[in-house]
Amino acid sequence: MSQPKKEPIKNKKVWIVFGILLALITPWYFPESFGDILIYGMPLWAVIIIIASMLLSAFLSYVIKHHWMLEEENEANEKEGVK
Template identity: 60%
Template sequence: MNKTKKEPIKNGKLWIILGIIFALITPWYFPAGSYKPLFWGIPYWAFIIIGASILLSAYLTYILKYEWQLEEENEEAEEKKGEK
């Protein structure tokens, strides 16, 4: 699983998913004055936004861990090559 990491800015699929998650977080698609039904005294849309925020955090964590090319990794790899 030694997959080469790339810059995520060049991956269109990552940006599309990120745009969808941001659309879920923004409450523009809820009807005006929408607050019912209430769950535990909280409007339903608040749970949707909280869930989308957690999804955004998980997705950004995935991008940073598996897709992001860090300069330190390049420098460490070059140093190891120089030592051999």
């Protein structure tokens, strides 16, 4: 049987991952040398931000799908319990 879902706001691991990913998409702390390194014509800092943005989107999708308790799920569970 699956574990009951909790609100992700109470999960410290979710907040840690959010913090790391949000720090990676913030470009102003990157060293100036990151602008000199090019990957397929793009500066290294831009590549890091693009990859971190995709990871942030994927992580948000995971959290919403697997950790977020939706009202529809509550209603469906209550109806099944009544029958």
